[in-house]
Amino acid sequence: MLDEFSLKTKEKDEYGNELYRVEGFQYSRGNVFISINYLDAKNTSNRSSKLFHIYDRKCEPIKPKIKGKVDAINLLKFSDQNFLYLYINTELCKMDLDGNLLERKKQDWFGTYMKASPDFKRILCSEGKTPTDILVYDIDRNMRTTLCKGDSLEQGVCMNRFWIRNNKIFATLLFTDINNTYRKTCAKIYEVQ
Numbered sequence: 001m002l003d004e005f006s007l008k009t010k011e012k013d014e015y016g017n018e019l020y021r022v023e024g025f026q027y028s029r030g031n032v033f034i035s036i037n038y039l040d041a042k043n044t045s046n047r048s049s050k051l052f053h054i055y056d057r058k059c060e061p062i063k064p065k066i067k068g069k070v071d072a073i074n075l076l077k078f079s080d081q082n083f084l085y086l087y088i089n090t091e092l093c094k095m096d097l098d099g100n101l102l103e104r105k106k107q108d109w110f111g112t113y114m115k116a117s118p119d120f121k122r123i124l125c126s127e128g129k130t131p132t133d134i135l136v137y138d139i140d141r142n143m144r145t146t147l148c149k150g151d152s153l154e155q156g157v158c159m160n161r162f163w164i165r166n167n168k169i170f171a172t173l174l175f176t177d178i179n180n181t182y183r184k185t186c187a188k189i190y191e192v193q
Contacts (some may be wrong), residue, residue, distance in 0.1 A: 011037040013048050015069075022132075023049065024075035025116070025176045033062075033084065035073040049073035051086075053097060064088050065099045065105065076116035076123065085120055086113075092123075111137065119166045122192065134161055134171055136192050147190045148173070155179065159185075167192050 011019050017038035026033045032054040040046035049070050051062045064070055066088060074087040083102070084095045094103035111125030123137040134148040147169065148158070161171040169190040176183050 008054075009050070011034055013050070015046065015048055016040070017046055017048055020047070026075050026078045028078045028080075032080065033075055033078060035075050035086075038073070041098065047071055051075075062095075062097060063099045064093070064095060065101060073114075074114045076114055077120055079120075085116060087114060105139070111135070113161070115162060117163050117166050121166065124161055124163060124169055126161075133156055134169070134190070136169070145192065147171075147192075148188070164189065 017040045020037040020039035023035045034052045036050050038048045051061050069087050077085040092105040093101050110191045114125040135146045137144050157174050159172045172187045174185050
């Protein structure tokens with residue numbers, strides 16, 4: 001093991017929401033960024049997110065400077081110029097490490113398991129409509145392209161998805177039929193125009 005990073009966080013946030021999951025992380029040049037989601041199990045619309053920066057054996061919270069509560073943070077990319085690209089609530093944002101939002105672009109949709117392409121022109125994600133839906137959002141054209149919808153005769157789970165290059169995506173999918181009589185795993189490479 002080269003290094004170990006740890007973060008101890010409270011089990012509840014200031015709104016009484018319980019620790020839910022680590023939503024995302026980024027690592028680059030000794031910097032670790034982690035977004036953590038908190039959720040009210042009784043009312044899932046009550047949620048919040050926190051962002052942490054771990055470096056030089058220190059852990060510092062980063063508070064995005066926005067009006068109101070931060071409901072959701074998805075980390076997309078940490079650039080070589082010390083900027084974070086992330087999705088905060090309903091906006092794609094470019095933010096410095098002090099929490100100042102330098103660019104903001106309002107979005108009318110929300111995806112999960114978001115991953116930015118290396119050139120940050122597209123976002124690979126899922127809308128959560130089926131366990132296998134894989135789509136790509138083109139930031140400049142404000143356009144979504146569905147790569148894998150899932151099938152009504154099969155149930156499946158996308159196990160992994162990630163960018164190979166700016167226009168290629170690798171995904172592994174696990175399928176079973178509705179009666180759970182067979183299982184198949186497939187690996188696919190998608191090319192995005």
